[in-house]
Amino acid sequence: MNPMEPLRFLSPDRAFDVGARLGEIRTFLQERLIGADALVERLLIGLVADGHVLLEGAPGLAKTRAVKLLASASNLTFARIQCTPDLMPADITGTSIWRQDKSVFEFSAGPIFHSLLLVDEINRAPPKVQSALLEAMAERQATIAGATHALPDPFMTVATQNPIEHEGTFPLPEAQLDRFMLHVELALPDAATERLILDLVEREDQGAAVAPPEALQPEEIAGARQAARSVFLSAAIKDYIVRLVTAPRDASIAPELAAKIAHPSSPRGTLALAAGAKARAFLDGRDYVAPQDVTELAVDVLSHRTILGWRALAEGETPRGVIRAYLDAVPPA
Ligand SMILES: Nc1ncnc2c1ncn2[C@@H]1O[C@H](COP(=O)(O)OP(=O)(O)OP(=O)(O)O)[C@@H](O)[C@H]1O
Ligand SMILES: [Mg+2]
Numbered sequence: 001m002n003p004m005e006p007l008r009f010l011s012p013d014r015a016f017d018v019g020a021r022l023g024e025i026r027t028f029l030q031e032r033l034i035g036a037d038a039l040v041e042r043l044l045i046g047l048v049a050d051g052h053v054l055l056e057g058a059p060g061l062a063k064t065r066a067v068k069l070l071a072s073a074s075n076l077t078f079a080r081i082q083c084t085p086d087l088m089p090a091d092i093t094g095t096s097i098w099r100q101d102k103s104v105f106e107f108s109a110g111p112i113f114h115s116l117l118l119v120d121e122i123n124r125a126p127p128k129v130q131s132a133l134l135e136a137m138a139e140r141q142a143t144i145a146g147a148t149h150a151l152p153d154p155f156m157t158v159a160t161q162n163p164i165e166h167e168g169t170f171p172l173p174e175a176q177l178d179r180f181m182l183h184v185e186l187a188l189p190d191a192a193t194e195r196l197i198l199d200l201v202e203r204e205d206q207g208a209a210v211a212p213p214e215a216l217q218p219e220e221i222a223g224a225r226q227a228a229r230s231v232f233l234s235a236a237i238k239d240y241i242v243r244l245v246t247a248p249r250d251a252s253i254a255p256e257l258a259a260k261i262a263h264p265s266s267p268r269g270t271l272a273l274a275a276g277a278k279a280r281a282f283l284d285g286r287d288y289v290a291p292q293d294v295t296e297l298a299v300d301v302l303s304h305r306t307i308l309g310w311r312a313l314a315e316g317e318t319p320r321g322v323i324r325a326y327l328d329a330v331p332p333a
Helices: 012-032 037-049 063-074 089-093 127-139 191-205 218-229 235-249 267-283 291-305 310-314 319-329
Strands: 052-056 078-082 094-099 104-109 116-120 141-144 147-150 156-161 180-185 261-263
Touching: 012 037, 012 063, 012 218, 012 267, 037 052, 037 063, 037 156, 037 180, 037 218, 037 267, 063 078, 063 116, 063 156, 089 094, 089 127, 089 141, 094 141, 104 147, 127 141, 127 156, 180 267, 180 291, 218 267, 235 267, 235 291, 235 319, 267 291, 291 319
Parallel strands: 052 156, 052 180, 078 116, 116 156
Antiparallel strands: 094 104, 141 147
C-alpha cells in the first residue's frame, strides 16, 4: 500500500476499488473451498458487516480450513480455541502472571486478543467460558481480574457447532446465539463436488495450489465496511425487513406458522438483516440493496434467533423451515 494514499479506500467514488479487491479474495476462497460459495459469501459478509458467524456442520466439512484461509487472505491475526468442558475463562481471555524479576503482575493476553477467532465446538465450552465469549463478542472487550481490556478491531468470531453430538454439551443460551449475525448450516457435498475436493487436496499436497492474492490490508477492511454501510437501503426494503422480522409477533399474519414459535427474533434480527443485506449488495458490486439480498440472508440471520415451541419441535419442525415458510407468507412487495 502506498502510504501517500491513506484516504483512497475511504472516498465513496473509489468504493468499488475495495469491491474489486474483495472480489479477488472471494474468488480465491471459492477456488480453495469447493462447493462452498454460500459459506464464502457469509464469511465475507461477517467481515464486511462486522458480524460474528456460527457454523453448524458435521466434522470434516472444511470449517477450520475456511477460517484459516480467510485469515490468510485478510491479513488478520488468527487464533483457534478448541472448547472442552474443563476450559476456564482465563484459557481464552488470558491472565496476569507474577514476574518475580520485576516484582509486578504482567498481563499475558489469551487467544481472544486476535482479530479472527475460531471457536471450535463452542457448545462444549462451560457456561463461564461462553459468558466470557459473549462479553467479547457483544462488547468487544474482556474483563480479566477486574480490569477491562479492549479487543482488537476488527474482531470477528467464527464458532463451530457439531449437530450430531449432544452428550456433554452446553447448548448456547438465546442471548449468546443472538450475538451471532449469521448461522450457517453446512451440508455434505455431492459426489461430483467430493471428487473435485479430492483433486484439489491432491494438487495442494503436490505443491501446485494457486497462489493467494495480496492479503487485504486493515485500511481496505475499514474501507469496505464504510462502503457497505453507505449502500442504499430503500424505504420499501426497510419495510420488507421489518414485516419479515415482526410477522411471527402478529398471529394474524400466518397463524399456523406463528403457533410454532415460542420466542421470535428481537430487533437485533432486523438490524443484522439490514446490515447483512447491505454487505451482500456491496460484495455483489451494487450500491443499493435488492429484495433478494434480504430473501437470501433471512434464514441465516433469523433462524438462530427464533425459538420454536415444544409442540413444533416434537413434530420435527426446525427454525430454518419455519423462516423459509415465512418468506413465502411475507412477499417483498
Ligand atoms: N469443500 C471443500 N473444499 C476443499 N477442501 C475440503 C472441502 N471439504 C473438506 N475439505 C478437506 O477436508 C479436510 C477437513 O477439513 P477441516 O479440517 O477444515 O474440517 P472441519 O470442518 O474443521 O472438521 P472438524 O469439525 O472435525 O474440525 C481438509 O483436508 C479439507 O481440505
Ligand atoms: Mg475443524
